[in-house]
Amino acid sequence: MSEKKVLQARPRLGARVLDAVERAGNRLPEPFLLFLLLFLAVGAASALMAALGTTVDLPDGGTEPIRSLFSAEGLAWFTTTLVDNFIGFPPLGVVLTVLLGVGVAQRSGLLTALVRRAFGRAPRWMLPYVVGIIGVSANIMSDASMILVPSLAALVFAAAGRHPVAGLLGGFAAATAGFSVGPFITGTDALLSGITTAAAEPVAAQTAPVTVVSNYFISVSCAVLLAGVAGLLIDKVLEPALERRGVSRTPVAGAAGSAGAPGAAGGGGDDEGERADLRMDPELSPVERRGLLWAGAALLVLAAAVLAVVLPPNAPLRGEGGSFLPESPLLDSVVFLVFLALAVPGVVYGAVTREITGGGDVARMMGAAVKDMSGFIVVAFVLAQFLALFNWSRVSDWIAVSGAETLEGWNFTGYGALIAFTLLACVINIFVISGSAQWAVFAAVFVPLFALLGYEPGFVQAMFRVGDSSTNAISPLNPYMVVVLGLLRAYEPKAGLGTVIARCLPFSLTFLVLWTAVLSLFYFTGTPVGPGMDARIAP
Numbered sequence: 001m002s003e004k005k006v007l008q009a010r011p012r013l014g015a016r017v018l019d020a021v022e023r024a025g026n027r028l029p030e031p032f033l034l035f036l037l038l039f040l041a042v043g044a045a046s047a048l049m050a051a052l053g054t055t056v057d058l059p060d061g062g063t064e065p066i067r068s069l070f071s072a073e074g075l076a077w078f079t080t081t082l083v084d085n086f087i088g089f090p091p092l093g094v095v096l097t098v099l100l101g102v103g104v105a106q107r108s109g110l111l112t113a114l115v116r117r118a119f120g121r122a123p124r125w126m127l128p129y130v131v132g133i134i135g136v137s138a139n140i141m142s143d144a145s146m147i148l149v150p151s152l153a154a155l156v157f158a159a160a161g162r163h164p165v166a167g168l169l170g171g172f173a174a175a176t177a178g179f180s181v182g183p184f185i186t187g188t189d190a191l192l193s194g195i196t197t198a199a200a201e202p203v204a205a206q207t208a209p210v211t212v213v214s215n216y217f218i219s220v221s222c223a224v225l226l227a228g229v230a231g232l233l234i235d236k237v238l239e240p241a242l243e244r245r246g247v248s249r250t251p252v253a254g255a256a257g258s259a260g261a262p263g264a265a266g267g268g269g270d271d272e273g274e275r276a277d278l279r280m281d282p283e284l285s286p287v288e289r290r291g292l293l294w295a296g297a298a299l300l301v302l303a304a305a306v307l308a309v310v311l312p313p314n315a316p317l318r319g320e321g322g323s324f325l326p327e328s329p330l331l332d333s334v335v336f337l338v339f340l341a342l343a344v345p346g347v348v349y350g351a352v353t354r355e356i357t358g359g360g361d362v363a364r365m366m367g368a369a370v371k372d373m374s375g376f377i378v379v380a381f382v383l384a385q386f387l388a389l390f391n392w393s394r395v396s397d398w399i400a401v402s403g404a405e406t407l408e409g410w411n412f413t414g415y416g417a418l419i420a421f422t423l424l425a426c427v428i429n430i431f432v433i434s435g436s437a438q439w440a441v442f443a444a445v446f447v448p449l450f451a452l453l454g455y456e457p458g459f460v461q462a463m464f465r466v467g468d469s470s471t472n473a474i475s476p477l478n479p480y481m482v483v484v485l486g487l488l489r490a491y492e493p494k495a496g497l498g499t500v501i502a503r504c505l506p507f508s509l510t511f512l513v514l515w516t517a518v519l520s521l522f523y524f525t526g527t528p529v530g531p532g533m534d535a536r537i538a539p
Contacts, residue, residue, distance in 0.1 A: 032379050038441070039386040043069035046393035056398040067393045077392060082385065089384035090194035092377070094212065094335050096370060098187045101342030102140070103369025104362060108350030109276025110295055111140060112148060113288050119152055120282040124160040127153075128239070129231030131167060135174025136227045140184045140342075146480040149175040151487065156282050163242050163249055165491050169500065170234035172484045173507035176472035177230070180465040181222040185212050185338045189219075191376075191436050196461045198387050199443035202397055203451040207537055212334050214458035214530040215465065222466075222518055226511055237506055251490040276355050291352035295345035302344050306337060376436070383440050390444050400448035413453045418463055418523065421446060422516060425467030430475045439464055451537065458533035459523075466519050470512035473504040 050068035057063050068074050086092070105111050115134055122130040131153045138145035150171035157167030180188060189212040196210045208214075284292070310317045310330055319328030346365075350356030356365075390396045407413050412420075428438060442464055447457045472478060476497050488495045521527070523535050 032382055035379065035382045035386045035440070039382065039389060042386065042389050042393065042395055043074075046074070046389070046395050047071070049395070049398070054398065056394050056401055058397060058401075064394055064397070066395060066398060069389060069393060074393075078385075078389070081388065085384045085388040086381050089380055089387075090197040092194070092380055092384075094190040094194050095187050095373070095376065097335050097339055098185075098190045098212075098342075099369045099373055100366045101339040101346070102187060103366045104350070105140075105342040105346035107276070107365035107368055108346045108355045109279065109288070109353060110291070110346045110349040112276065112279060113284060113292055113349070115148065115152060116279070116282050117284055117289075117292060119156045120284065122156070124162065127157060127160055127162060127167070128170060128234035129228065131171050131234060132174050132227040132230030132232075135171050135230060136178030136223045137182045137184065138175055139179045139182045139188060140186050145175045145179075146172065147483055150484055152282065154487065158249070159282070163239050163247070165242050165247055165249075165488065166234055166239035168484065168487055169503050170230065170238055170507075172480070172500075173233075173473040173504045174227070174230040176478065176480070176504075177226060177469050177507065177511045178223065179472060180469040181219040181226065183220050183223055185216070185334065189213070189215070190335065192439055192461055192465070193458075195387075195436065195440050195443050196447060196457050198384075199396075199440075199447040200451065200457040201391055202400070202448050203457075207451055207457050208532055208534070210458045210461065210533070211332075211531075212338070214533040215462045216530045217527070218462050218518065218522055218529040219465075221522075222515055225514055225518060229510060229514060230507065233507055233510060238503060241503070248491045276350075276353065287353050291349040294352045295349040298348040299341065299345045302340055387440065387444055396444055396448055399445055400452055403445070403449040404452035407449075407453065415520070415523065417450075417453070418455075418519075419516065421450075421460075422463045422467040422519070425464045426470050426512060427467075429468045429471045438468060454537050455535060456533055456537055459529055459535045462522075462529045463519060466512075466515040470508055470515060472508075474501045474508045476501065 046066055047068040047070040049066040050071070054066045055063050056066065067077075069078065115138060118130055118134055119127075131149070135145070135149050135153075138149050150168045153167030153171035154164040155167075158164040180192075193210045193212050193214060196214075200207055200210060309315050313322055317328065317330040317333060319330075347356060347362060350361065350365075356362060407417060425438070425442065428442075439461075443457075443461070446464075447460055450460045451457060473481075475481070481497060481500055485495065485497060485500055488500065492499065522529055526534065526536075528534050
């Protein structure tokens with residue numbers, strides 16, 4: 001074989017790097033086992049440090065010893081608090097409550113109908129920008145957005161005479177990037193804020209409380225920016241590149257998983273294809289349009305009722321002195337209001353479309369949503385124990401104080417540290433695609449550490465979200481990439497994961513740069529990233 005052929009046969013550097021990343025990621029244990037191993041590792045570290053007489057200088061001036069899990073005190077603590085650690089785990093109640101509302105809004109077909117309505121009414125030239133807007137905003141549908149948005153986008157692009165693969169891959173890139181940002185409060189906000197609250201417990205007296213709206217201002221800003229940029233990249237970069245490469249506009253004969261066929265993303269057999277939240281026809285039926293009108297009316301009535309208990313000077317949801325910030329019943333009621341904003345229109349829509357004919361249907365939809373999250377509940381059990389031990393043993397305090405002193409010694413406590421943390425989250429996300437699992441590990445270490453350097457936990461959470469979401473579309477460990485690849489092969493039978501990654505890479509890199517720029521703007525101008533959440537801890 002000639003030297004030229006040998007070089008041609010050898011995989012390119014980019015392909016070899018991606019292969020290495022995929023192999024490394026596949027070696028990571030499942031989240032349940034990961035946190036169990038971390039629990040045991042912290043337990044072993046606490047025992048060793050206690051045996052060595054290690055102490056930690058707390059921010060309030062006191063000095064405390066490291067406590068060992070493998071001691072009489074540790075055994076008594078673990079056996080008597082295991083249930084409380086789990087039940088009192090902040091994300092648990094918040095996530096499940098929001099999910100009950102999401103279950104009704106999604107399973108009744110309301111959320112999918114809204115997406116279909118937006119696609120069906122968009123003119124041809126605007127389609128890429130509609131895909132960007134819907135993709136970035138569709139995280140309210142949770143993981144379903146990463147299947148429904150790309151599939152519907154491919155359908156609508158094909159019907160409008162545009163390249164369906166541009167809709168497919170552009171929709172996937174927008175939906176994955178928008179998973180942590182958007183104009184709506186979702187289960188992701190509840191989950192991350194709960195983990196942050198748990199991790200910030202050692203420094204809670206000095207920091208602002210973290211709620212589901214603590215990152216709302218920066219999330220909305222990023223959503224608006226990224227939606228437009230995603231549309232621009234689809235229109236000016238992705239679609240022209242597909243045309244130059246001569247990628248087929250129609251499904252190849254014999255190829256499976258056609259993204260251009262209605263219902264291609266439904267999966268799960270005929271029964272699942274009948275579900276209201278999996279209908280793929282962009283055109284709504286008359287009863288669905290009527291359902292949207294009634295659901296919108298119900299949301300307006302609900303909003304009027306909320307304003308009635310918020311706007312008057314002595315309204316019950318105002319805080320002390322009639323204020324809303326930094327604390328008020330309104331902020332504490334956000335989870336309840338999000339639940340109502342999802343469940344009430346969902347019930348009204350379902351009643352009009354006859355998807356809901358009684359209370360049993362509502363309970364079934366809520367139950368299905370909780371069932372979908374059963375894996376999280378199992379992982380939450382061991383995650384709660386890990387974080388509780390991390391805090392009780394004071395290993396978290398020791399890491400935070402030692403890390404803060406080291407960074408201060410290097411004079412690495414300002415803007416550079418923030419960017420380095422964001423990039424670290426960006427890289428690690430390629431290996432650990434579960435944002436909640438990654439944040440649980442990061443938060444336990446970096447939230448107290450950055451708090452000692454003067455940064456609010458809610459701002460640290462915002463930095464993580466920037467890095468985490470940027471690489472979702474190019475992580476070979478993203479399970480939905482395999483689904484999108486199957487749809488792509490209807491047009492390109494020889495396409496592989498590298499094909500999806502290469503075409504989504506411009507989106508990820510652009511999103512990362514713009515996200516970081518927005519984060520920097522909030523940081524340097526002192527603009528709160530959410531209600532009552534500044535970048536720096538108030539003196």
